[in-house]
Amino acid sequence: MLARRLRMTYLIVILTFLYAPIIVLIVYSFNAAETRAIWGGWSLKWYAELFRNKSIMDALSVTITVAVLATIASLILGTLAAIGIHSMRGGMRQVFIQVTNLPMMMPDIVTGISLMVLFIFAKVPRGYGTMLLAHITFDAPYVIFSILPRLRRMNKHLYEAALDLGATPSVALWKVIMPEIMPGMVTGALLAFTMSLDDFVISYFTSVRTANLSVLIYSMTRRKVPPTVNALSAIMFIVVLTLLLIQNLREVRAEKSKPKGVRSV
Amino acid sequence: MKRSSFAAPYGLWMLVFTVVPVFIIVFYAFAASGGVTLDNFRLFLEPEFVGILTFSLWLAFLCTLLCLLFGYPCALFLASRDMKRATMLVVLFVIPMWMNFLLRTYAWMTLLEDTGLINRFLEWIGIGRRRLMYTENAVLFGLVYNFLPFMIFPIYSVLVRSDRNLEEAAQDLGANSWLVFLRVTLPLSLPGVVSGVSMVFMPAVTTFVIPRLLGGGSFMMFGDLIENQFLTTGDWNFGSALSLIMMALIFISLGILHRFNPDAESNGAVW
Numbered sequence: 255m256l257a258r259r260l261r262m263t264y265l266i267v268i269l270t271f272l273y274a275p276i277i278v279l280i281v282y283s284f285n286a287a288e289t290r291a292i293w294g295g296w297s298l299k300w301y302a303e304l305f306r307n308k309s310i311m312d313a314l315s316v317t318i319t320v321a322v323l324a325t326i327a328s329l330i331l332g333t334l335a336a337i338g339i340h341s342m343r344g345g346m347r348q349v350f351i352q353v354t355n356l357p358m359m360m361p362d363i364v365t366g367i368s369l370m371v372l373f374i375f376a377k378v379p380r381g382y383g384t385m386l387l388a389h390i391t392f393d394a395p396y397v398i399f400s401i402l403p404r405l406r407r408m409n410k411h412l413y414e415a416a417l418d419l420g421a422t423p424s425v426a427l428w429k430v431i432m433p434e435i436m437p438g439m440v441t442g443a444l445l446a447f448t449m450s451l452d453d454f455v456i457s458y459f460t461s462v463r464t465a466n467l468s469v470l471i472y473s474m475t476r477r478k479v480p481p482t483v484n485a486l487s488a489i490m491f492i493v494v495l496t497l498l499l500i501q502n503l504r505e506v507r508a509e510k511s512k513p514k515g516v517r518s519v
Numbered sequence: 520m521k522r523s524s525f526a527a528p529y530g531l532w533m534l535v536f537t538v539v540p541v542f543i544i545v546f547y548a549f550a551a552s553g554g555v556t557l558d559n560f561r562l563f564l565e566p567e568f569v570g571i572l573t574f575s576l577w578l579a580f581l582c583t584l585l586c587l588l589f590g591y592p593c594a595l596f597l598a599s600r601d602m603k604r605a606t607m608l609v610v611l612f613v614i615p616m617w618m619n620f621l622l623r624t625y626a627w628m629t630l631l632e633d634t635g636l637i638n639r640f641l642e643w644i645g646i647g648r649r650r651l652m653y654t655e656n657a658v659l660f661g662l663v664y665n666f667l668p669f670m671i672f673p674i675y676s677v678l679v680r681s682d683r684n685l686e687e688a689a690q691d692l693g694a695n696s697w698l699v700f701l702r703v704t705l706p707l708s709l710p711g712v713v714s715g716v717s718m719v720f721m722p723a724v725t726t727f728v729i730p731r732l733l734g735g736g737s738f739m740m741f742g743d744l745i746e747n748q749f750l751t752t753g754d755w756n757f758g759s760a761l762s763l764i765m766m767a768l769i770f771i772s773l774g775i776l777h778r779f780n781p782d783a784e785s786n787g788a789v790w
Binding site for chain 2: 258265271334362363387448455495
């Protein structure tokens with residue numbers, strides 16, 4: 255419709271808008287001066303300081319361990335639930351589907367507050383453990399909704415055939431159903447992991463003693479932000495960039511070897 | 520053992536961590552000393568609070584409109600067939616979405632502040648400093664920046680999957696390229712627009728971080744108001760009532776959007 259060059263220009267303008275602040279942060283992370291108002295020459299001192307900063311390193315380990323543990327727990331809970339829900343019929347199934355939908359549709363702030371109120375009500379001190387419980391709760395639905403379509407598409411006679419051929423139900427589950435739903439489990443786990451890594455709102459309400467990175471950054475932006483945060487952003491950006499590029503290259507290679515439909519983003 | 524019992528641990532989990540918490544909120548919203556009351560909802564009708572809600576809705580509406588305006592062409596161009604290296608470009612659009620959103624918002628703070636780069640540029644070209652931070656526009660800007668990719672991707676993924684033969688058929692039948700767009704491409708992309716709109720509007724209405732960082736707390740949005748009731752004022756009853764109003768708002772808008780979606784998935788997943 256429009257000339258190719260015109261379309262390309264538009265895309266580049268939007269990309270500039272998306273990347274400008276990130277690039278500025280990365281450039282400032284090499285600024286030797288303490289404030290952003292002055293350029294004091296190139297320096298790596300904020301990177302060195304970043305790794306010596308205990309609160310940032312602590313928050314980083316909280317973020318990663320919570321994300322890993324929540325992913326594992328929600329994967330187990332969610333896979334079992336998906337298999338269970340798939341075999342349900344009628345009203346019971348509807349109840350489970352709706353309850354699984356609820357946290358996905360509820361605004362984060364309401365989820366966070368309702369969990370906070372629950373923990374205060376039950377007199378559980380809010381810290382690492384409560385944050386983990388909250389993360390498992392909002393992760394599990396993503397796992398379930400990634401696995402359910404796989405189960406629905408599966409040939410149900412495969413399972414029965416395995417039983418006819420003498421497999422016990424648990425062997426049939428392990429050898430027939432599990433391999434079928436594996437791609438769904440991987441997608442669900444990835445979704446859960448990224449949701450957990452990026453979460454701010456729910457962590458903010460469900461934990462007062464422990465901060466993950468998002469909560470720490472939030473509390474820093476309320477005061478004077480140390481330049482180490484710029485270094486942190488730069489590193490996070492590079493990590494994300496590398497991971498996504500590797501992932502994309504793998505996909506391109508996979509698509510070349512066996513042509514398949516377009517991946518939805 | 521019946522297979523449906525596999526879901527029992529999850530069912531119990533969701534009962535404790537989703538259903539019960541929602542009921543506690545409902546309880547607080549209607550509870551009064553020794554009875555049921557609607558006072559907390561009546562309090563909301565004060566002009567001050569209704570004003571906050573309409574302001575949030577208005578800002579979220581503007582944000583959604585701007586995202587659609589700038590995002591739709593992006594999705595359309597990314598999905599066009601003669602676009603070389605389109606997958607690479609799509610990845611470029613995804614990457615900023617993976618940055619922590621607080622860091623992204625903080626990045627804009629450094630650009631918009633009084634001594635920030637934009638102001639120094641304005642000074643340099645002779646316009647002089649403007650107050651950019653802590654304004655309504657700064658908040659709107661931050662919202663659009665954060666949520667624009669959420670508009671682009673649903674539309675892009677619908678467009679890229681749609682049957683291109685339809686467009687060619689329309690062309691063969693004599694439609695010019697604008698007519699093809701209006702009568703074929705646009706209607707086909709509507710499901711993507713609907714999910715894009717819901718993925719931008721919902722978080723924009725409920726956010727409290729972006730207005731607090733870029734608005735400096737001078738503009739109260741609905742999310743701020745709720746957070747305030749629980750963490751600052753300590754009025755759980757009013758806060759719970761506000762939470763219920765927000766939930767109702769979200770469910771109603773999801774319901775309306777669902778109606779517009781010709782091939783709505785029944786499980787309501789946002790992705």
